[in-house]
Amino acid sequence: MNEFKQSFKKNGLGIVLMVLASLQTALGQMFWKMANGELNWTLILGFFLYFLGAVFMIIAFRFGSLSVLHPLLSIGYVFALFFGSLVLQETITESNLLGTLFIIVGAALIGGGDHD
Amino acid sequence: MIKWVGIIMVFTLLGAVGGYFFKRATSEGVAMNGHFMKNLTIGVAFYGSGAILNIITLNYLPYTIVFPLTSITYVWTMLISYVFLNEIISRKKMIGVLFIVIGSCLLIT
Numbered sequence: 001m002n003e004f005k006q007s008f009k010k011n012g013l014g015i016v017l018m019v020l021a022s023l024q025t026a027l028g029q030m031f032w033k034m035a036n037g038e039l040n041w042t043l044i045l046g047f048f049l050y051f052l053g054a055v056f057m058i059i060a061f062r063f064g065s066l067s068v069l070h071p072l073l074s075i076g077y078v079f080a081l082f083f084g085s086l087v088l089q090e091t092i093t094e095s096n097l098l099g100t101l102f103i104i105v106g107a108a109l110i111g112g113g114d115h116d
Numbered sequence: 117m118i119k120w121v122g123i124i125m126v127f128t129l130l131g132a133v134g135g136y137f138f139k140r141a142t143s144e145g146v147a148m149n150g151h152f153m154k155n156l157t158i159g160v161a162f163y164g165s166g167a168i169l170n171i172i173t174l175n176y177l178p179y180t181i182v183f184p185l186t187s188i189t190y191v192w193t194m195l196i197s198y199v200f201l202n203e204i205i206s207r208k209k210m211i212g213v214l215f216i217v218i219g220s221c222l223l224i225t
């Protein structure tokens with residue numbers, strides 16, 4: 001348990017930046033979806049957020065192990081599900097929720113797994 | 117189908133290699149120097165070509181197959197981190213990536 005906490009501490013800033021990066025990526029894709037294939041402000045906002053997500057990811061890599069930080073981008077799928085149901089009114093199934101749970105557990109194991 | 121498995125392996129590898137060069141870019145801090153710009157450019161080239169190949173694949177295979185398989189990228193990341201960055205690949209990390217792959221499959225069912 002101590003090693004688990006240590007791993008989170010060691011990669012702390014990187015983890016925070018990766019969570020922000022995945023949030024921006026998920027929001028970016030949501031705005032692309034809202035753009036409906038047209039060239040409008042939501043499409044441009046989507047591009048901006050997606051780009052910002054990439055910048056945050058690159059900076060995050062400075063502050064921790066690549067093997068911890070890169071997989072954490074999958075937290076974006078969790079955000080996407082949340083925004084999909086909340087903003088886009090998409091239906092969330094039981095397997096959607098189970099999948100999200102798996103991803104959260106997986107991400108936590110990776111975040112806390114930087115020691116043997 | 118075998119052909120597509122190969123292509124999915126290639127674009128996930130391209131994405132992971134891109135991530136590795138992003139990591140290399142920031143190894144001496146985030147600064148606009150030669151080291152940063154060189155590795156960033158290589159990273160963008162790999163990451164970008166991976167993304168393009170991903171989009172092309174989506175034209176031929178259903179999204180429900182391509183999306184979860186994209187998480188194979190992180191399996192490559194583990195290998196690359198171990199071989200080139202001497203990072204520890206603990207059992208927790210391996211199980212974690214497995215969970216992400218399973219979770220991604222469940223998300224689209």
